[in-house]
Amino acid sequence: MATTGKNKNKNKNVHVFESEEALSVSLAKYAADLSENFAKQKGSFTVVLTGGSLIKSLRQLVEAPYIDSIDWSKWHVFWADERVVPKNHPDSNYLLAYDAFLSKVPIPSGNVYAINDALSAEAAADDYETCIKHLVHNGIISVSEATGFPKFDLMLLGMGPDGHVASLFPGHPLVQEKKKWITFIKESPKPPPERITFTFPVINSSANIALVVAGAGKAHPVHVTLGNGEDSHVLPVQMVLPEGELTWLLDKDAASKL
Numbered sequence: 001m002a003t004t005g006k007n008k009n010k011n012k013n014v015h016v017f018e019s020e021e022a023l024s025v026s027l028a029k030y031a032a033d034l035s036e037n038f039a040k041q042k043g044s045f046t047v048v049l050t051g052g053s054l055i056k057s058l059r060q061l062v063e064a065p066y067i068d069s070i071d072w073s074k075w076h077v078f079w080a081d082e083r084v085v086p087k088n089h090p091d092s093n094y095l096l097a098y099d100a101f102l103s104k105v106p107i108p109s110g111n112v113y114a115i116n117d118a119l120s121a122e123a124a125a126d127d128y129e130t131c132i133k134h135l136v137h138n139g140i141i142s143v144s145e146a147t148g149f150p151k152f153d154l155m156l157l158g159m160g161p162d163g164h165v166a167s168l169f170p171g172h173p174l175v176q177e178k179k180k181w182i183t184f185i186k187e188s189p190k191p192p193p194e195r196i197t198f199t200f201p202v203i204n205s206s207a208n209i210a211l212v213v214a215g216a217g218k219a220h221p222v223h224v225t226l227g228n229g230e231d232s233h234v235l236p237v238q239m240v241l242p243e244g245e246l247t248w249l250l251d252k253d254a255a256s257k258l
């Protein structure tokens with residue numbers, strides 16, 4: 001049974017589950033409900049993934065009833081961050097998602113927007129931004145009336161034990177980027193060093209963000225963001241403040257300091 005609550009700002013929901021398995025079940029229902037609503041409303045559903053442990057938590061989406069009930073043809077899949085490595089490299093966020101999720105569902109291959117792994121970090125970021133601009137122009141991706149940045153229907157974000165989201169790390173100047181949609185980092189504190197990442201203006205223009213966090217190793221940044229914990233940095237996860245709904249899905253270990 002989940003503990004549920006509205007937290008501080010009115011668009012923020014916090015759900016705490018007894019186990020990561022229960023979190024995974026709830027995440028599947030949450031994503032399936034949004035998929036149905038957006039597919040009805042606008043004929044497409046734009047979903048942004050990250051890498052890391054989030055992908056394992058998507059496992060219930062590829063099981064009954066969701067595998068059969070979701071209209072996967074409406075899904076368009078993006079990455080909030082990607083490591084600049086070949087798509088078949090074990091560090092690739094694309095490969096992780098492909099093996100555990102994308103290879104198991106009938107999303108049209110043309111609707112899966114991986115980065116161009118033949119380019120440098122800088123060129124791959126520009127290329128991905130151009131790809132997203134094209135899809136905004138075609139009406140697949142909405143635009144925020146408030147910010148003019150792309151407005152994804154659902155962004156599924158993991159969080160590192162240091163409070164990083166996507167490839168936006170504590171104390172790094174990229175967290176302050178205000179103009180670019182996509183940027184790059186060549187000295188990521190977490191390997192591999194070269195990555196591309198969505199910027200906060202894009203992340204925070206989302207219609208829905210789920211922060212999916214499990215494990216005691218993540219209790220500190222959760223405490224800082226949702227409780228009264230402190231850190232020497234403003235953590236990137238604290239800067240996730242979308243114009244739409246923010247939903248935290250936590251297991252009880254991640255929530256243990258709240």
Ligand SMILES: O=C1O[C@H](COP(=O)(O)O)[C@@H](O)[C@H](O)[C@H]1O
Binds near residue numbers: 190
């Ligand atoms: O390096 C990354 O780390 C974060 C968090 O990963 P986790 O394994 O601690 O859940 C992930 O969200 C990001 O996409 C990835 O590139």
